[in-house]
Amino acid sequence: MERIVLEVDDYLAKAWRNSPKDLKAEYESKISDLLRELKEKEFALLLHEARKTAQKNGLTEEILNKLLSEPE
Numbered sequence: 001m002e003r004i005v006l007e008v009d010d011y012l013a014k015a016w017r018n019s020p021k022d023l024k025a026e027y028e029s030k031i032s033d034l035l036r037e038l039k040e041k042e043f044a045l046l047l048h049e050a051r052k053t054a055q056k057n058g059l060t061e062e063i064l065n066k067l068l069s070e071p072e
Helices: 010-017 021-056 061-069
Strands: none
Touching: none
């Protein structure tokens, strides 16, 4: 695991410092899941944009399969 720093307001910082370890662990897990989900959505958006650009430039699934099946 690696640590990251998140800036929050004073109220949240104090609440975090005063929270029990098990509650912190639960929230750390939820935050990690949320960040992972955001990253996956970002990647899906990138793939969608790449697909649109490829289609706009004439790349079809048939052409892609042909290119991928050619020996190097």
